[in-house]
Amino acid sequence: MRGKVMGKDSKVVLITGASSGIGAVAAERLAAAGHTVVLGARRADRLAEVAEKINANGGTATALPLDVTDRAGFARFADTARDRHGRIDVLVNNAGVMPLSRLDALRVDEWQQTIDVNLTGTLHGIAAVLPWMTEHGGHIVNISSTLAFEVVPASAVYSATKAAVRALSDGLRKEHQNIRVSVISPSFTESELLGSGGDPGTMAWVQDMASKLNMPTSVVADAIAYAVDQPATIDVSEIVVRPAAQAG
Template sequence: MSQNIESKVVIITGASSGIGAATARLLASRGAAVVLAARRADKLEALAAEIRAAGGKAEAVVTDVTRADDLQALVATAQRVFGRVDVLINNAGLMSIAPLTELKVDEWERMIDINIKGVLYGIAAALPVFQQQGSGHFINVASVAGLKVFSPGGTVYSGTKFAVRAISEGLRHEVGGSIRTTTIEPGAVDSELKLGSSHEQSSAFVKDFYKIAIPADAVARAIAYAIEQPADVDINEIVLRPTVQEF
């Protein structure tokens, strides 16, 4: 079914590492044109060069998802370079784990800005394009922490991922018909997400917990599965975990 991936134009936020980078490599290998978005220009350019060297199509756009203007510019660049946008993968995320009593308000703000507002800014940028085309696909990366509150420590992170699920479901209901919406909810995946905690004990716990993590490729395959379905099939939700993960 990869003909449903071939020639699609796919924007991926958080593309410089982890799930974003793995997804870019996989989709490009199946013939998609990928537009890579993240803050680290050097990593983006290296990945774009790697994909092009393998015969794929890639464009790198330095993007901060906490800035609505950056997302507008990202979508505009994808349209200019490749002529259209078929899929937006809202993947950029931050996980800062600490008990609420630590009052890490700055980290709460960052998670809300990246995990919730970043997704909304992506939707705001791509939705008019999808509506004009009469087709499009939003893929929002949430978490198993959006199904069950990860506490103590992950209460605010879980709040942001519950929000992503709620926004995704409302989006599907409001614009479905020709526009598809998928929420991906991974468990422990080997990525830089585990490095986002400044609270020492929580950080040590997370790194220990992530010893069971599955490779980012596993999530990339789930994303590809959702994209490759025929246009009349909307895979709304995929939950995937390491087999041994209890939470």
């Protein structure tokens, strides 16, 4: 049975992409452990449902609309969280999109969307909390992917953004010894990530693979919680999570 943190061990955790999938389940997991969670996503109605569920189960959650591609909006999200709770201890940069296609399909608008959300959105999150964390310390958890390690046909742009997230995480860790930086890199996971965009034939193939290999979202949420719950002297730099059937 997992223990519940109390008092000074409880953290204020900001989570992006928290209206569904990994973000929502991680929020529930962290709130159940005793942390205060501040949830951000574009779908305000879905976000409110997640927060209401957490609060009804005895946790503490606040829902704030957030588009991670809006730098000023991300700054307001972080400032509001700090104003309400007095501090920011953890940021989980989870928001992401995954419209897969071969490069010769020239789906250039989707390339840009992938960069804007997956990479620039992560940078916006870092920019929003870094002034506070530079002074007070903290923890940034960035969600990457196993496709950051291995590029497959149709994943070139997505893989590039997730590899970039790993690189900037490593740089951030080396620049700030008082800020813990963790990268969580999951493979196929139950989520809505494959629900829109991309080349239809490619996405149908990926969805078929996912139906055979998907890990429960709770597995990734547990990996996030493990990194968050380590003491301030321990940096869990990276966790890679794959289904056993894919690990060979």
